[in-house]
Amino acid sequence: MNWFLLFALSFPFLTYVDVSASHPRYPARVYIKPVFSLPLTLDPVLMNDGASQTVANQIYDGLIRISERMDLEPAIAESWATSSDGRTITFHLRREAKFHDGSKVTSDDVVFSLARAIESPIVGSLYEYIARDSSGKPKLIAVDLQTVNVILKAPFPPILSVLTGVTAKILPRLLLQSNPKFFEAPIGSGPFRFVSRDETARSLTLAGDPHYYGGVPKIQTLVLKESSLPEAVSLARSGTASEIATHPLPFEHEVFRDGKRLTSPVVATWIIGLNIRIAPLNRLSVRLALKQALEDDSYRKRFYPDALPAYGYIPPGLPGHIGIHRAKPSATLSDSDRKTIQSLAPIVIQIPDALENVTGMAAHLEQTARMSGIKITVVPTQWDQLMDGYTKHTSQAFLVSMNMDYPDSAFLLQNAESTNPDNFSGLQDQELDRLVAKSRLVQDRVERDRIHTLAVKRFEDQAVTINLFHQRQNLWVHRCVSGLVPHLMGDIYLDYRQVHIDESCMKMKVANR
Amino acid sequence: MSVRLKDHIEESLKSLKTILLFASSFTAFVLTFLIVLHSSIDADRSGLMSARGYLLSLITSSDGPDLLRYVNSYGAERKSLVTVIHDGVVIATNHDLSDIGFKAASMTSGVSFLGYRLLGGTFMHEVPLSEKPLVQIRVQSNARPILWTSLIVAVLSTLIVFILLWLVNRAIGRAVDQGLSGLDEVVASVKRLGQGMLVPSPKSPFRVSELQDIQSSIEAASIALEEAQNILTESKAKEMTARAYQSLIHDLHTPVACLSSWSTLLQDESLLRDDQVEAINGVARTAKQILLQVTSGRKNLELLEGAPALSDIKATLRNCIDQVREAKRGTGVGITVEFSDDPMLVLHDPVNLTRAVVNLLENAVDAAGSKVSVRLIHSNTTVAISIEDDGPGMAIELVSQFLSGRGISEKKGRQAFGLSGAAHIARAHNGRIIYRPSKTLGGSNFQIQLGVQ
Numbered sequence: 003m004n005w006f007l008l009f010a011l012s013f014p015f016l017t018y019v020d021v022s023a024s025h026p027r028y029p030a031r032v033y034i035k036p037v038f039s040l041p042l043t044l045d046p047v048l049m050n051d052g053a054s055q056t057v058a059n060q061i062y063d064g065l066i067r068i069s070e071r072m073d074l075e076p077a078i079a080e081s082w083a084t085s086s087d088g089r090t091i092t093f094h095l096r097r098e099a100k101f102h103d104g105s106k107v108t109s110d111d112v113v114f115s116l117a118r119a120i121e122s123p124i125v126g127s128l129y130e131y132i133a134r135d136s137s138g139k140p141k142l143i144a145v146d147l148q149t150v151n152v153i154l155k156a157p158f159p160p161i162l163s164v165l166t167g168v169t170a171k172i173l174p175r176l177l178l179q180s181n182p183k184f185f186e187a188p189i190g191s192g193p194f195r196f197v198s199r200d201e202t203a204r205s206l207t208l209a210g211d212p213h214y215y216g217g218v219p220k221i222q223t224l225v226l227k228e229s230s231l232p233e234a235v236s237l238a239r240s241g242t243a244s245e246i247a248t249h250p251l252p253f254e255h256e257v258f259r260d261g262k263r264l265t266s267p268v269v270a271t272w273i274i275g276l277n278i279r280i281a282p283l284n285r286l287s288v289r290l291a292l293k294q295a296l297e298d299d300s301y302r303k304r305f306y307p308d309a310l311p312a313y314g315y316i317p318p319g320l321p322g323h324i325g326i327h328r329a330k331p332s333a334t335l336s337d338s339d340r341k342t343i344q345s346l347a348p349i350v351i352q353i354p355d356a357l358e359n360v361t362g363m364a365a366h367l368e369q370t371a372r373m374s375g376i377k378i379t380v381v382p383t384q385w386d387q388l389m390d391g392y393t394k395h396t397s398q399a400f401l402v403s404m405n406m407d408y409p410d411s412a413f414l415l416q417n418a419e420s421t422n423p424d425n426f427s428g429l430q431d432q433e434l435d436r437l438v439a440k441s442r443l444v445q446d447r448v449e450r451d452r453i454h455t456l457a458v459k460r461f462e463d464q465a466v467t468i469n470l471f472h473q474r475q476n477l478w479v480h481r482c483v484s485g486l487v488p489h490l491m492g493d494i495y496l497d498y499r500q501v502h503i504d505e506s507c508m509k510m511k512v513a514n515r
Numbered sequence: 516m517s518v519r520l521k522d523h524i525e526e527s528l529k530s531l532k533t534i535l536l537f538a539s540s541f542t543a544f545v546l547t548f549l550i551v552l553h554s555s556i557d558a559d560r561s562g563l564m565s566a567r568g569y570l571l572s573l574i575t576s577s578d579g580p581d582l583l584r585y586v587n588s589y590g591a592e593r594k595s596l597v598t599v600i601h602d603g604v605v606i607a608t609n610h611d612l613s614d615i616g617f618k619a620a621s622m623t624s625g626v627s628f629l630g631y632r633l634l635g636g637t638f639m640h641e642v643p644l645s646e647k648p649l650v651q652i653r654v655q656s657n658a659r660p661i662l663w664t665s666l667i668v669a670v671l672s673t674l675i676v677f678i679l680l681w682l683v684n685r686a687i688g689r690a691v692d693q694g695l696s697g698l699d700e701v702v703a704s705v706k707r708l709g710q711g712m713l714v715p716s717p718k719s720p721f722r723v724s725e726l727q728d729i730q731s732s733i734e735a736a737s738i739a740l741e742e743a744q745n746i747l748t749e750s751k752a753k754e755m756t757a758r759a760y761q762s763l764i765h766d767l768h769t770p771v772a773c774l775s776s777w778s779t780l781l782q783d784e785s786l787l788r789d790d791q792v793e794a795i796n797g798v799a800r801t802a803k804q805i806l807l808q809v810t811s812g813r814k815n816l817e818l819l820e821g822a823p824a825l826s827d828i829k830a831t832l833r834n835c836i837d838q839v840r841e842a843k844r845g846t847g848v849g850i851t852v853e854f855s856d857d858p859m860l861v862l863h864d865p866v867n868l869t870r871a872v873v874n875l876l877e878n879a880v881d882a883a884g885s886k887v888s889v890r891l892i893h894s895n896t897t898v899a900i901s902i903e904d905d906g907p908g909m910a911i912e913l914v915s916q917f918l919s920g921r922g923i924s925e926k927k928g929r930q931a932f933g934l935s936g937a938a939h940i941a942r943a944h945n946g947r948i949i950y951r952p953s954k955t956l957g958g959s960n961f962q963i964q965l966g967v968q
Contacts, residue, residue, distance in 0.1 A: 071587050071609065072580040163580065266612035269579075310616045318616060319579020319606065409580040451576030474616070490583070490612060 031503055032223040033244045033483070036234035038356055039385055040199070040206055040226065044185045046171040047122040051389070052248060052405065055168045055494040057226065060208055062171035062190035065093050065112065065150075066162055070489040070497065072409060074162050078107055078172055078191060079150075088157030088445070089133070095148040098215040101174045102195040109144035114175035116142050116152070125169040127422055128407070131158040131442055157445050160410040167407035168494075193219045193499045204228035220485070220502040230356050238478055244503065245486060246478040247493040250403075253308040257478050264477040266488035267310070269317045271404045271414075274351055274468040279428040280398045282346050287339040289465035292349065295374035296367060302471035304366060305359075312469035314458055315404075315414060321447075322411040322454030324462070340375060348377040351399040352391060355382035392426060403473060405492050411454045412441060418461050427466035434460050482507035524687060532680050536673055543672035548665035555661065556631060556640050559593065559654045563642045570652075571645055574601055582607045596637075596655040602648060610655075619653070633658065766808045774801040823944065824865070827858035828965075829891065831865045832900065835872040836889060843880045848904075850880070854891035861898050863944055863965060871937035875902050875948075875961045878933060882906030886956055897946075899964045906958035914950040937963065 041054035046062060049055050065079040076082075079093040099107040120129040120140045133141040133153045141153035154161065164170065172191060178184045188196050193216060194208035206226040210219035229237060229249075235257050237243035246257065253265065274296065282288045299311050314324030351367065353360060364380030371378040383391070383400075391397030406413050415438045416422055420430045437457035444450040461467075475493060479486050482504045489495040563570070566585070573582040582599060590597040590609035599607040600619045608614055622641065625634030632639045637655045644650040777797040780786055786794065836850055879887045883904035892899040909917075917934040938948045945966030953960040 071612070072583040073587050074584070267615045316577075319577060319582070321577050323577045447572050447576045447578060447581075451578070472616075474613070488612060 031505060032225055033221045033501065033503060034237065034242055035224060035226050036229035036237055036243050036246055037226045037248045038230070040204060040228050044188045046168050047119050047125050049168055052494050056248065057206065058168045058171060059495060060194040060224065060498060061188055061192045061196055062173065063192045064165060064170045064172060066166045068163065068166040068491060068495065070487045072490055074166065089154045091152045091161065093150045096215055097148060099191055100213055100215070101191045102189045102211055103177065104213065105174060107172060107191050108147045109150045111175050112150045112172055113142040113144050115172045116170060119169045123423065127416055128164060128169060131155055131161065156443050158442065159445060160408065160412065163408040163410055169407065194224055216499060219499050221498055224498060244480045244483050247496060250473065251476045251478060252306060253476050255476065261481050262479040264479055264486065264488045266475055266490060268473050268475045268490060268492045269320060269406050269409055270473045270492055271312055271315060271317050272470040272473060273404055274399055274401050274470065275426050276399050276466050277395060277397060277426065277428055278466060279395055283349065283398060286465060288343055291339070291343050291374065291376055292371065293465045293468050295371045295376050296468045298370065300370060301366065305363065306471055309471040309474050312471050314462055315467050315469055316411050316458055317472045320409065320411045321451040322458040324458060344375050346377065348379040349399060351378055351380050351401065352383040352388050352397050353380055353401040354385050354388060356385060395428060405494065409491060412438065415454065415457050415461065429464055429466050431460065431464060524691065525684065535680065536676055539676040540669045540673040544665050544669035547668040548661060551661045551664050552631065552638065555656060560642050563644065563652050567644055571650065574606065574650055579607065594657065598653040600651045600653060767805060770801050770805045770808065774798060774805065777801060823862045825860050825862050826865060828861040828863055828898065829854055829859050831863065831868055832872065832889060832891065835869050835876060838873055839876045839880060842877065846880060848880045848883045848885055848887055851886065851888045853888060861965065867940045867943065871940035871963060872900060874933040874937045879904040879959065883958060888956060897964050897966065899962045901960060901962045903953040903956045903960045904958040905956040908952050908958045909950065911950065918948060
């Protein structure tokens with residue numbers, strides 16, 4: 003499973019719950035980051051939620067890092083080179099890179115970690131382009147302690163982007179193999195080390211690693227505090243929270259009256275996923291009717307007016323993106339189909355109950371569908387239950403934000419592959435499978451875009467997603483916090499290495515309260 | 516107020532130098548600014564256009580990440596804000612990510628010139644990458660580096676021009692010094708000769724007043740040299756006259772001795788008749804020879820006579836008196852001068868006039884009892900030198916004989932040529948010699964009257 007869900011919406015007219023009285027007081031140097039949930043796992047190859055990935059990006063480092071502007075930057079690998087045939091990529095590791103226990107990061111750890119991801123039944127499909135030897139093992143070669151060769155089946159342009167993802171984090175082989183409970187207190191080589199997880203306080207504490215090769219983070223302690231949006235806003239208003247980044251905020255949210263607002267686009271698409279395994283969504287006509295009804299942009303205009311309208315599944319700026327000129331689905335409903343749809347039982351759409359205005363949103367969606375003669379029931383659902391229904395494919399429809407592990411259309415398209423266990427829709431389309439597989443082997447940029455466009459069009463024609471909008475993130479940041487830069491890949495990639503809390507500013511604010 | 520020559524030159528060039536400095540600075544600034552701006556923009560244009568195919572493939576294939584990477588890399592390298600605009604919508608930028616997905620702001624504000632736009636300390640221009648699809652790349656560069664570069668070049672240019680002007684100024688100074696070095700020597704010489712003052716060191720600059728002094732000194736020196744030349748000429752004339760007299764005396768010595776011998780023979784009563792005749796004839800031949808030599812000597816002397824010159828006649832008289840006083844020292848005769856010291860310029864030949872006056876004055880001293888008086892009488896048409904003595908005087912009837920050279924000197928017992936010579940010189944000066952008994956001293960009174968022109 004390789005897409006990440008964000009379960010939160012908010013509205014300018016929210017009724018806030020004052021929870022500041024119950025907030026624990028943190029020292030001024032502690033950075034408080036409200037998250038909608040604590041991570042479900044700290045194992046990179048099992049991660050399927052934003053909270054987990056957020057933590058993973060702080061604890062672990064990969065070979066390469068993607069900057070907030072999509073630049074590929076050295077991480078554990080200080081340099082890399084591609085062979086003339088484009089099939090071998092040689093990574094040279096930093097000698098100063100160390101895990102949090104002080105042991106050096108070696109090529110052995112790199113080979114182990116990448117092989118573990120490649121062989122994972124969950125994320126392995128991401129690495130199909132890596133060659134395998136006669137015994138079926140991935141061709142990852144530790145040339146020496148600081149050099150690793152990655153052998154590809156064929157040149158694959160986005161390989162470096164793939165290696166910036168969470169699944170490609172480097173783990174300490176010996177520690178992981180010797181400790182079955184490694185991920186309860188994981189050791190990585192990222193800028194922050196794991197300190198503790200408090201289930202009672204629903205918080206997770208990280209600390210800046212003093213031996214980090216990229217310099218000691220300016221934040222000494224980073225606390226992820228599980229909070230709903232109202233709680234996060236309350237924490238912000240009380241001066242406790244340092245940021246609100248995980249929870250989506252409208253541009254005009256009241257919280258921005260105090261503090262700073264950071265705005266940027268993000269490569270994410272909000273959709274209502276349709277599970278064709280459950281009737282009547284197994285019928286294309288029903289899915290098309292629902293898609294045409296709800297894809298009228300009214301949802302975006304009402305709740306997220308600063309977001310970009312979605313004309314397709316792929317966000318802007320990625321191959322296969324369908325812009326405003328996209329033709330509507332050619333399929334049209336016959337009168338018999340309409341009569342059939344009207345006679346059906348309501349289609350159940352689960353939306354995260356963490357949304358404070360879930361009632362208003364539910365009413366809007368139901369009314370919009372009803373105007374087209376379609377009966378739907380919007381059910382606010384707890385996040386874990388929604389995830390459970392998603393993974394077990396028991397949910398009929400669900401509202402999610404499709405974030406990306408690396409900025410390539412292939413990442414999103416693979417969700418539609420028949421063989422992918424993360425295929426949320428249950429779509430079985432051999433032509434689509436062929437196009438997605440073919441796109442992985444095409445080096446020519448324009449040709450790859452053409453194939454992606456064909457695949458996306460076919461995907462859209464199957465109407466397994468109702469594309470609501472392409473998100474723009476509005477981050478709230480405490481006025482005493484500096485150095486935080488929005489990331490085009492979304493909040494899970496925020497880089498906290500240069501984030502700084504002005505203690506004198508914090509003390510002044512406390513004194514003024 | 517004295518002004519140094521160099522200061523004068525510098526003062527004259529000051530405004531020119533200032534204008535030159537400002538003009539060079541301004542020109543350098545403007546030219547550098549335009550060149551740097553143009554080259555910067557041209558570099559953008561050519562750089563982006565050279566990557567046109569690649570960029571269009573990124574745009575048409577919707578490869579946002581690679582497009583962003585290119586824009587980030589290009590912007591970082593060029594230190595510029597780069598925005599890619601596709602059909603009016605921002606699709607990539609290395610500036611504010613929140614602009615992505617929105618319509619690009621129009622380039623209407625700010626100051627536009629030469630296709631560039633100056634806005635808030637930045638220069639903005641657009642590179643049209645393609646018309647269909649409409650793709651433009653907007654590049655916004657900080658104006659400060661360009662302005663600073665231009666300013667630095669302008670300052671350096673000013674410095675260089677300033678140094679060049681200083682060098683030119685110094686060269687002019689040296690040229691002036693060299694040009695004035697000749698004058699320095701002249702001034703030094705003049706001042707050493709004249710006032711004995713030290714001339715300023717050649718290294719020391721001249722002042723205008725000093726130059727004026729130099730000019731005056733040169734003029735004075737010229738006059739002095741002219742006078743010296745006159746004196747030299749006069750002295751030379753005297754010397755030549757003396758040599759002429761010596762030559763005349765030498766030439767006359769033999770015939771006169773011969774004449775004396777013939778005369779002795781004639782007085783010998785025992786001499787034979789033939790011998791007497793021969794002696795008489797010898798006297799006649801010798802006398803003729805003497806006459807010829809005297810005539811020749813006179814002609815020579817006339818040739819030596821200097822041309823009359825306008826000079827101080829009183830000085831000539833004082834010179835004559837001094838000569839006579841020196842020559843007649845011990846005679847007990849006093850010579851009284853009865854004219855003032857102020858100069859009187861009269862056209863005359865000082866050499867010959869001196870001879871004439873000295874002759875008359877010596878005669879007067881010889882004849883005087885104890886007093887001789889010299890006066891200068893002048894009117895609009897004549898100047899007369901009057902010489903009187905308190906001697907016995909001269910009979911008027913004898914005066915004409917002496918003036919014609921036929922008189923016999925009582926003291927020397929021979930013919931006296933002094934008065935006739937003086938009369939000859941007076942005539943050469945368009946004048947004459949007048950004799951009358953002295954009314955004041957009772958002796959003789961000779962006056963040399965000179966015609967005044």
